[in-house]
Amino acid sequence: MAASIAYVGGHLQYGVNFCMGQSYKQAIWVPSVTFNGCLQRELSWSCGVSKFLQIRKCNLFQSRTNENWKSFGTVITSAYLRDGSTKYFDFAVIGSGVAGLRYALEVAKHGSVAIITKAEPHESNTNYAQGGVSAVLCPSDSVESHMQDTIVAGAYLCDEETVKVVCTEGPDRIRELIAMGASFDHGDDGNLHLAREGGHSHHRIVHAADMTGREIERALLEAVVNDPNISVFKHHFAIDLLTSQDGSDTVCHGIDALNTETQEVVRFISKVTLLASGGAGHIYPSTTNPLVATGDGMAMAHRAQAVISNMEFVQFHPTALADEGLPIKPKKTRENSFLITEAVRGDGGILYNLSMERFMPLYDERAELAPRDVVARSIDDQLKKRNEKYVLLDISHKPREKILSHFPNIANECLQHGLDITQQPIPVVPAAHYMCGGVRAGLQGETDVHGLYAAGEVACTGLHGANRLASNSLLEALVFARRAVQPSINHMKSSSLDLSASSLWTCPLVPKSLGSDVMHKILRITKEVRKELQSIMWKYVGIVRSTSRLQEAEQKIGKLEAKWETYLFEHGWQQTMVALEACEMRNLFCCAKLVVSSALARHESRGLHYMTDFPHLEESKRLPTVIFPSSHTTGTWSSRQLHQQPIVNSMV
């Protein structure tokens, strides 16, 4: 085996010649090649040659001793371009939840993988998904039944083919997880124990005690860490996708990221990119999502000209503990909401507004026992009409011992904040939980951008329609992560990339030149602007909507965004500058606007989207909401990629 690196002109090109007794297509792809140490010497030779290309380090991974040349070891080389470093991979995965990890483990059998995650790898919505995964695993259950339940829950907006695929392939995906070491509860007959959740007509929820998501995340992370072909880049915040135009097609070549620990920009060039970045709960003030869920993937995809779909379908939980109403406020803002279970209402809890009026009977004869979505809308309506921050859920009329034995978690949490739920009502407010919409993805997880795939909450596959069925989200992530694998491999094999391409996009800039004073001001303002945006979203784009309120939201968000951007640029911020808080803010603005536009476009009420001026279902409107990319020559900082898009045909 020999590796030769040719330095041609002003660009570094890696030419790799394999002599392995097999014909090898010149893929010019360093990471796909197995080396035994000779590369390092040759790289250091070329170090002094280029004045603006410096090869600083070369990591050699132990190659697997394997005759089959298809399984590769990984070589990562970093070439510094001006003020950044570039890394080359076959596959780049953005996000480390179930979708990202599952996909990575498969494609790693065919090439090198970078997992780019903005915090610790386990920090994802998956980790907080404690309920279970749904799948047809019981002989008396059927794919048709699961399909039917999904479609009914989705208010008939689901894509039937997608539903069929997911419900059919679910059981196999669960079996694979088990084979990978995920440990699920089983019955004493040895079979998987299946629970039954709301909306399901059969027992089909697979779970691991009450921390299913965490268990799945654990099993997958363990496998990832042990895989030599996968490199995890934690605390790397993805900024923008690197794209180019090939005629009318947009092609994705990788992603720029910011190492938030070292404040360095890293450019990842990859043949295939998977977006698995999760949800956008933090466009609302009250959410069950961890802090990382700021809609980064949806925003990046939109900026990269991918089609976004069904963003109006935001799922809320009606009764999250409202910290505002607690006598002793939590010292710091709760990162993700404490949800009060339906069981409290089921056991006789009554909802009151702050004037102690029981309001549920006004909305539904089932009162507190009405379906969750009805309860959520009713609470939202009361809050907006009365301009109040929370309502009250009272269980204090029940026997004290019952309350404490059934709901010790709530009792403890409230007591710590000065509230005795056996004596006083519990303050509750709806919390944003799940985005049914996202980056439009086909049955192979493919998006409108070539080389870009999407899976998990960030994607809109058509499975959830207008409302997600319980426990279907982990399932969707598993199925689509798997389905995107073969197309990704095919795409990877048919791609060749001129590594000089890396210099075709302007590098993001860390704002050192601004100084700490200005940065401090910018960060403070950004924090306030985030709160303001969340407040607008809750007030005008909540659970009960109307055209006039949505239009007001549009106005207010537009003004807020302009105000924020002006402040930044007035203080010396440049188009290509990046900082975690600023980039998250621009993503939040982007997602918020997508939700508002989508909501304005749907002139009917369906599933999670309720409009007072269009309160009924309209059969003619039983279509997905689709947002096409906007022209990137106009628009705000949040709606444009940081760099210019090159228009070259030679890229692919």
Next chain:
Amino acid sequence: MAKTSLSRLFASLSEHSITKPSFTGSRSDSVTRSAYNSVTRFVCSSAQETQLIREERSNEGDREAAKENLESVNKEEDEGEDGDHVNKETGEVGGPKGPEPTRYGDWERNGRCSDF
């Protein structure tokens, strides 16, 4: 308009119906008051019945849970291989102790909901 029936009130929360709630934008207060009172009384009485039935069920559940706990403790002492809790009712091994987390449609543990 009030298609009330006791059976609907007793319906489990797992029902997924696409209801079209009417929001009280246009109702006048006086109408609301009288309708509210009669509806409230009706709802309260049946709700009480609902509560009674649920209480009975949960009483049974408590008794059973107490039995389960005793039995599972015994079983744990008997079991050689693992000390996992076995749910007497469902045969589930290693599952969450206490009432069934999905009994009201969502997934709850000790009052905190984590999936729905």
